[in-house]
Amino acid sequence: MKTAPESARADAPRWLTDEEQRVWRSYIEATTLLEDHLDRQLQRDAGMPHVYYGLLVKLAESPRRRLRMTELAKLAKITRSRLSHAVARLEKSGWVRREDCPSDKRGQFAVLTDEGYEVLSRHAPGHVEAVRQAVFDRLTPEQQKSLGEIMRIVAEGLEPSEAGADLPWLR
Numbered sequence: 001m002k003t004a005p006e007s008a009r010a011d012a013p014r015w016l017t018d019e020e021q022r023v024w025r026s027y028i029e030a031t032t033l034l035e036d037h038l039d040r041q042l043q044r045d046a047g048m049p050h051v052y053y054g055l056l057v058k059l060a061e062s063p064r065r066r067l068r069m070t071e072l073a074k075l076a077k078i079t080r081s082r083l084s085h086a087v088a089r090l091e092k093s094g095w096v097r098r099e100d101c102p103s104d105k106r107g108q109f110a111v112l113t114d115e116g117y118e119v120l121s122r123h124a125p126g127h128v129e130a131v132r133q134a135v136f137d138r139l140t141p142e143q144q145k146s147l148g149e150i151m152r153i154v155a156e157g158l159e160p161s162e163a164g165a166d167l168p169w170l171r
Contacts, residue, residue: 034134041130046123048093051078052086053127056095056120059112066111068101095119 016024039050046053058075059065067075073083087110090096095116101107112120136144 037134038127038130042123042127045126046119048090051076052090053120053123055083055086055090055110056112056116059096059110060117060120064111065117066099066109069098069108069110072110090116093119 035050042048042050042053048056055072055076058072059067069083069087070080072087073080076083078086087096087098091098093116095113097111097113099109099111101109139147
């Protein structure tokens with residue numbers, strides 16, 4: 001009896017082709033360099049890491065510049081522990097404050113202060129310019145559209161269903 005070649009077995013890994021490997025490694029290199037570039041720009045200009053800037057943006061875009069801590073962790077895709085540490089640092093700077101949730105004694109809101117909003121407003125132009133120079137100025141309009149479509153497809157495919165998923169913002 002003849003057996004299937006090892007590469008055709010159902011339990012065999014589906015290795016990346018040479019082209020897929022090239023694309024994957026380019027993606028990893030670009031995202032690592034981009035995150036480092038944006039983090040350095042914000043540390044230099046605003047004295048905060050990129051993840052903190054993202055938290056301020058999410059609060060600024062929310063009604064009354066406030067979000068439940070659990071919702072903020074979910075939007076930022078970070079653990080509640082990491083969020084709590086970040087919010088403590090932002091509180092120390094006077095950019096965010098916590099408020100108790102009146103309907104849930106265990107819940108808290110993170111609220112963007114006026115000072116935090118001013119810091120965000122002052123540093124947003126420099127950050128947008130860093131993003132523009134690093135990404136958009138290097139791509140044609142067609143490439144920008146394709147990148148957006150590709151990233152949406154990847155994100156949608158990775159978005160976990162809440163039921164039973166091991167989600168960072170629930171840890």
